[in-house]
Amino acid sequence: MTTFTRGFHGRRRGEDDRLPPGQYLAEDFPVLSAGPTPHVPLDRWEFTIDTEAGQTHRWTWQELTALPYEEPVVDIHCVTSWSKLGTTWRGVSLDVLFEDVESTADYALVYSYGGYTTNLPLDDLMDGKAWIAYRYDGEDLTPSHGGPARLLVPHLYFWKSAKWVHGIRLLTEDWPGFWETAGYHNYGDPWREQRYADD
Amino acid sequence: MQADYLDGNALAGPLAEIFAADVSAAVSRCAACGQTGPVASLRVYDRAPGLVARCPGCEEVVLRLVRSPDSAWLDLRGAVTLRIPLRDGTGPGGQR
Numbered sequence: 036m037t038t039f040t041r042g043f044h045g046r047r048r049g050e051d052d053r054l055p056p057g058q059y060l061a062e063d064f065p066v067l068s069a070g071p072t073p074h075v076p077l078d079r080w081e082f083t084i085d086t087e088a089g090q091t092h093r094w095t096w097q098e099l100t101a102l103p104y105e106e107p108v109v110d111i112h113c114v115t116s117w118s119k120l121g122t123t124w125r126g127v128s129l130d131v132l133f134e135d136v137e138s139t140a141d142y143a144l145v146y147s148y149g150g151y152t153t154n155l156p157l158d159d160l161m162d163g164k165a166w167i168a169y170r171y172d173g174e175d176l177t178p179s180h181g182g183p184a185r186l187l188v189p190h191l192y193f194w195k196s197a198k199w200v201h202g203i204r205l206l207t208e209d210w211p212g213f214w215e216t217a218g219y220h221n222y223g224d225p226w227r228e229q230r231y232a233d234d
Numbered sequence: 235m236q237a238d239y240l241d242g243n244a245l246a247g248p249l250a251e252i253f254a255a256d257v258s259a260a261v262s263r264c265a266a267c268g269q270t271g272p273v274a275s276l277r278v279y280d281r282a283p284g285l286v287a288r289c290p291g292c293e294e295v296v297l298r299l300v301r302s303p304d305s306a307w308l309d310l311r312g313a314v315t316l317r318i319p320l321r322d323g324t325g326p327g328g329q330r
């Protein structure tokens with residue numbers, strides 16, 4: 036296991052430095068959802084990576100949670116303007132899951148139980164920037180926060196951190212997801228305030 | 235348990251900005267299952283970056299509405315039709 040901390044760089048940065056433009060600090064953890072909460076039994080849960088060549092890599096719940104995990108501490112930023120600093124997670128780095136995946140794709144479409152999708156460049160999932168997270172704040176991730184497992188990609192607005200994650204499809208062409216087809220920004224960098232399509 | 239959605243009347247205000255007619259009184263047909271019913275009976279998830287209205291029959295998305303500072307984004311892919319009640323008038327086929 037690897038444990039490390041992000042968001043704290045030796046000296047603890049001031050809260051103001053860590054708040055992207057247009058965001059306010061939330062003390063609680065608001066629950067956002069575009070539909071009913073899926074309840075997936077762990078013995079039927081699986082995570083898949085589908086490559087552009089048609090290969091499928093699969094992990095059961097037992098297989099996923101047996102992999103080396105990390106415990107990132109990260110700031111998260113919701114497009115509805117709340118941010119939460121120093122949130123603690125446990126999850127498997129996408130670098131671990133992609134170790135044996137052969138792909139030249141540039142794009143990823145993340146899909147969830149319940150039908151949600153979101154897209155991002157594959158590079159944004161690699162190099163220690165993204166996890167499949169299954170614990171939050173020392174507890175199993177609850178269904179309302181996306182449990183049993185969600186994508187965690189904290190450098191983008193939090194709608195990219197798909198709750199109830201089911202898999203990732205690798206694509207040679209970009210395929211906009213649920214909010215990206217309804218007026219939200221295709222990339223969603225909170226530091227450049229990329230909220231809506233034309234931002 | 236408290237419902238995590240509102241009924242379709244929650245769409246009346248946000249849609250009034252776009253449509254002259256009261257759309258919550260319209261009848262929609264779900265593109266996924268074909269169920270027909272008043273827009274007011276849709277299940278509206280509003281604790282989200284936009285409004286997501288789902289069919290009470292199959293839970294598929296019927297309508298989505300995102301409001302940015304200068305635009306409204308309306309997605310009606312999940313609705314085959316919206317039947318909007320209007321006052322007596324002339325149809326596309328000519329005069330009545």
Ligand SMILES: [Zn+2]
Nearest residue numbers: 264267289292
């Ligand atoms: Zn339906």
